[in-house]
Amino acid sequence: MSARTPCRSGFSRDSMPRRSQLKPLLRMALLALLVFAGHAFAASGAIEPLPFKDHAQEVRFQNLTKQLRCMVCQNENLADSNADLARDLRLEVFQLMQQGKSDAEIKQYLVDRYSDFVLYDPPLKPGTWLLWFGPLAILLAGGVVVTVAIRRRNRGNGAIDDDKPADGRQAGNAPADMGDDW
Amino acid sequence: MKRFVPLLVFIGLVGLFGFGIWWNSWHDARYVPSPLIDKPAPDFALPKLDAPDQTVTKASLLGKPYLLNVFASWCVACAEEHPVLMADGRALGIPLVGYDYKDVPDDARRWLREHGSPYDLVIADQPGRTAIDFGVYGAPESFLIDAKGVIRYKHIGPLTPEVIARELQPAIDAVKREAP
Numbered sequence: 001m002s003a004r005t006p007c008r009s010g011f012s013r014d015s016m017p018r019r020s021q022l023k024p025l026l027r028m029a030l031l032a033l034l035v036f037a038g039h040a041f042a043a044s045g046a047i048e049p050l051p052f053k054d055h056a057q058e059v060r061f062q063n064l065t066k067q068l069r070c071m072v073c074q075n076e077n078l079a080d081s082n083a084d085l086a087r088d089l090r091l092e093v094f095q096l097m098q099q100g101k102s103d104a105e106i107k108q109y110l111v112d113r114y115s116d117f118v119l120y121d122p123p124l125k126p127g128t129w130l131l132w133f134g135p136l137a138i139l140l141a142g143g144v145v146v147t148v149a150i151r152r153r154n155r156g157n158g159a160i161d162d163d164k165p166a167d168g169r170q171a172g173n174a175p176a177d178m179g180d181d182w
Numbered sequence: 183m184k185r186f187v188p189l190l191v192f193i194g195l196v197g198l199f200g201f202g203i204w205w206n207s208w209h210d211a212r213y214v215p216s217p218l219i220d221k222p223a224p225d226f227a228l229p230k231l232d233a234p235d236q237t238v239t240k241a242s243l244l245g246k247p248y249l250l251n252v253f254a255s256w257c258v259a260c261a262e263e264h265p266v267l268m269a270d271g272r273a274l275g276i277p278l279v280g281y282d283y284k285d286v287p288d289d290a291r292r293w294l295r296e297h298g299s300p301y302d303l304v305i306a307d308q309p310g311r312t313a314i315d316f317g318v319y320g321a322p323e324s325f326l327i328d329a330k331g332v333i334r335y336k337h338i339g340p341l342t343p344e345v346i347a348r349e350l351q352p353a354i355d356a357v358k359r360e361a362p
């Protein structure tokens with residue numbers, strides 16, 4: 001609705017050429033790269049290089065920005081997104097790091113402004129209980145249903161109709177009931 | 183009894199998927215409630231668009247409620263919202279402060295000249311640094327800020343006559359009752 005830079009995903013891989021074609025293609029690609037490199041960098045604003053203190057800090061930065069959501073392209077994280085705002089926020093995260101802020105402090109800084117939604121990993125709190133424990137509850141409910149069904153089948157040995165009293169038939173006729181059961 | 187179980191499961195699934203379709207037909211996935219509602223607006227000091235040597239601060243706007251409207255000349259949805267502000271902006275009864283977001287000042291000035299300005303005052307945030315403090319992630323956005331500088335209401339996306347009647351005007355009325 002409002003992103004200045006459209007959400008761009010990476011290169012598609014389904015158009016890979018066969019190996020025999022690769023060499024001339026590669027040469028052409030390199031040539032094209034040389035010719036257009038200056039242009040591309042000026043125009044597209046590729047993920048900008050940041051002056052990290054050392055490699056450890058760069059790894060920390062990459063790790064942190066991967067856990068943060070780009071608010072403009074909501075299925076992209078801050079590390080990958082090419083949106084304008086993502087670029088600004090990367091710079092912001094970088095500057096906060098230079099100020100000696102911890103990862104938790106930087107996350108809180110962004111949560112204060114953009115809500116929990118910036119975190120890919122939602123925090124555990126009453127509002128997110130359903131999110132965290134819902135799947136587990138469904139799994140348990142399914143387990144209960146299966147257990148009850150198996151127990152009933154073993155006990156009644158295929159007596160499907162609850163209204164009729166179990167008549168003590170033995171296991172032999174179980175397959176005949178399969179179609180009716182669930 | 184048991185033969186109805188698949189039917190019940192089917193009806194349950196239809197209900198679930200139906201809810202999903204209904205929910206997604208009106209719910210905007212991009213809308214994220216701002217954590218800043220009922221919190222003091224962040225401090226800012228930004229130049230006026232028309233007079234870049236003059237700075238407008240949060241403190242200088244205290245004392246009466248106003249609507250801070252984030253826009254930009256590059257923003258398509260802002261052009262959609264613009265006629266609504268031109269038509270209904272005055273009737274809101276509070277000053278309209280334009281917040282020119284990550285824009286080239288010349289472009290913004292030309293845009294306002296061509297389309298007309300609904301604003302009483304326009305401030306420019308070219309680097310977009312202050313907008314991060316406001317939690318802006320997509321123009322247009324509108325913040326209702328009360329006389330004490332507290333953000334009372336926020337709308338993300340273009341203001342429409344319906345949104346104004348249903349949400350913004352009642353919020354403005356509430357704020358004005360406190361500080362006329």
